[in-house]
Amino acid sequence: MxxxxxxxxxxxxxxxxxxxxxxxxxxxxxxxxxxxxxxxxxxxxxxxxxxxxxxxxxxxxxxxxxxxxxxxxxxxxxxxxxxxxxxxxxxxxxxxxxxxxxxxxxxxxxxxxxxxxxxxxxxxxxxxxxxxxxxxxxxxxxxxxxxxxxxxxxxxxxxxxxxxxxxxxxxxxxxxxxxNETGKFVLINAGEKGVDWRRLIIKGKPGHGSRPYGADNALVKAAEIVRRIDQYRPNPVLTDQWKRRIDSLDLPAELRSRLSSEAALAEALSELDPGDASFFHACSHTTFSPNVIEGGTKTNTICDHVELHLDIRSLPGETPDEIDAHLRTALGDLYGEVEFERFLDTPANKELxxxxxxxxxxxxxxxxxxxxxxxxxxxxxxxxxxxxxxxxxxxxxxxxxxxxxxxxxxxxxxxxxxxxxxxxxxxxxxxxxxxxxxxxxxxxxxxx
Ligand SMILES: [Zn+2]
CATH class of the missing domain: 3.40.630.10 (Zn peptidases)
Known part of the structure; x- marks a missing residue:
């Protein structure tokens, strides 16, 4: 054989x-x-x-x-x-x-x-x-x-x-x-994004659900936090490796050049097919995806406790402190109202x-x-x-x-x-x- x-x-x-x-x-x-x-x-x-x-x-x-x-x-x-x-x-x-x-x-x-x-x-x-x-x-x-x-x-x-x-x-x-017109290329991966999952604990005050006016409702706060995270637009990080990768793609030269420009990247990404767009977005940004929410006790009780799971993926070299800085910017005045727990990170205790x-x-x-x-x-x-x-x-x-x-x-x-x-x-x-x-x-x- x-x-x-x-x-x-x-x-x-x-x-x-x-x-x-x-x-x-x-x-x-x-x-x-x-x-x-x-x-x-x-x-x-x-x-x-x-x-x-x-x-x-x-x-x-x-x-x-x-x-x-x-x-x-x-x-x-x-x-x-x-x-x-x-x-x-x-x-x-x-x-x-x-x-x-x-x-x-x-x-x-x-x-x-x-x-x-x-x-x-x-x-x-x-x-x-x-x-x-x-x-x-x-x-x-x-x-x-x-x-x-x-x-x-x-x-x-x-x-x-x-x-x-x-x-x-x-x-x-x-x-x-x-x-492309500049040559033939083979992709070899040299790194991977880091994982820094966070549990956000959002607290409020319990009360009767029949009187919501002025209530401190954890679920309402959580909804605003989810909205802010979804709207957060961290700056792209375009390294030399990124530029080499983009230069190798089978795309028009004009689009490749915009994908290598911080100012033009967002619009250029939206012109790629959806699979490529999400992939190249993830390769150039720290990403935040709110994927699990748990909370509340009873339909007639104002919600006083919500837990929100954020799937955060860091760029090579990015530290937990830098992730915290992102969260501070994203959440604005609500940052101080949230407790954060790190519940999964890799590699442990090192750069993420x-x-x-x-x-x-x-x-x-x-x-x-x-x-x-x-x-x-x-x-x-x-x-x-x-x-x-x-x-x-x-x-x-x-x-x-x-x-x-x-x-x-x-x-x-x-x-x-x-x-x-x-x-x-x-x-x-x-x-x-x-x-x-x-x-x-x-x-x-x-x-x-
Ligand atoms: Zn595998």
Whole structure:
């Protein structure tokens, strides 16, 4: 079987194992995918370790020892869990992994069992090549990415760092191609937004609901707070990376230039298709989304207590104090009437957002490997708006890039809609490209 057929075969089995993570401890059952990959990688030279954070929540680490203990180590990290499906929205069985018109269909086909499968195949190819890489090569097939990593990457960093340690890491997600009159580009993600969820506690005075005149009603105050947050327009932050990313887009030059201007950005965003607009807005702004409200006791009692959950996503480098300053501006005179609780942030106790440098051996190796497949293509750094396991390694000081390589005809907006959506699928050419990319990155990384 060729290495490309092995990736297809592994992906098919990983999808059919249905390692669905619904956020509960008892879900995931990643032992099935861990066991499958352990069996696949049982080869001389590869040291295999597994650990279970909770029954069934198993992760696998495969390590190929390098020839030079001083050389940088490289880890290929892929998660083995997938998010649940709503089967009625699918055209084909979400766990059938059927090959239809050159595409493999199923939950995880792009997020990210495709990459996990191709990474495992690359690991095996390197192990069988007969020549040891200079630095250690690690393949980490990790559980529980989709519910925040508590039973996967977080657990591994806290309990098994010696097993998973690596100087450089490649994981989800990159590889979208674009082209305009200035050249050909491949997106490689170098950072992700931070999470700083806040619970806002808004108090009032209870009283009889029949006499609302002049009442101090917490719900009325909360409504005004929600309105102010919705109306708040923080300034965009347009970094050099932002400008490089915009310059690579397949958009008219005139629109690209407005997207790189603070003054013209708001209007330019409104001219993009809705999926792109919300994505590029999130990449250039701190965002605030009021998503949960709880409060009140009884229809005839004036509301004296409301809790409002705000999903706040910070830009790389933004601190909790800076988030507080945003909230002070947004809420104005109501700021003092609210108690704030931080109830989820990542990485804990550090800067809220994480990013890695876009230079050095790892960046250059990805650039050369991409060039082998797509001569003349330049890699461009991007930002992921959600969270991935990259942050756990970044917190330990590793350089982490979200990499991959997709067929040049994959449309980015349509492709991103398949993440956690219906009809997730991957074309076979993209699988081949990813498999070869990892092999070539390992090769160039160990030559540099
Ligand atoms: Zn993922």
């Amino acid at each position: 060729s290495k490309f057929n092995e990736t297809q075969e592994l992906l098919t089995q990983l999808i059919r194992n249905e390692c669905v993570n619904d956020g509960s401890v008892a879900s995931g059952h990643e032992y099935k995918n861990s066991d499958l990959l352990e069996g696949y990688l049982g080869l001389p030279g590869i040291k295999l370790d597994t650990f279970e954070s909770q029954p069934g929540r198993k992760s696998l680490v495969a390590r190929l020892e390098g020839s030079n203990p001083e050389a940088s180590s490289l880890c290929l990290m892929g998660h083995t869990d997938v998010v649940p499906v709503s089967p009625e929205g699918w055209k084909h069985d979400p766990f059938g992994a059927e090959l239809i018109d050159g595409e493999i269909w199923g939950r995880g086909a792009i997020d990210m069992l495709n990459l996990t499968a191709s990474m495992a195949v690359a690991m095996k190819q390197v192990a069988m090549s007969g020549s040891r890489p200079a630095g250690d090569l690690v393949f980490f097939a990790v559980a529980d990415e989709e519910a925040g990593g508590t039973y996967g990457a977080k657990y591994a960093v806290e309990n098994h760092w010696d097993l998973i340690a690596a100087d450089c890491v490649l994981t989800e997600y990159g590889g979208i191609q674009s082209e 957002a994480s990013s890695s440098e876009v230079k050095g051996k790892l960046w250059d190796s990805v650039a050369s490997a991409v060039q082998r497949a797509e001569p003349g293509a330049t890699i461009v750094p991007g930002l992921i708006t959600g969270g991935t396991d990259a942050r756990f390694y970044r917190e330990m000081g590793s350089q982490v890039l979200g990499a991959g390589l997709l067929n040049s005809n994959v449309d980015s907006s349509e492709f991103y809609s398949r993440f956690h959506g219906h009809n997730e699928r991957i074309d076979l050419h993209s699988l081949d490209l990813a498999t070869q990319l990892w092999i070539d990155v390992v090769d160039t990384f160990n030559q540099n």
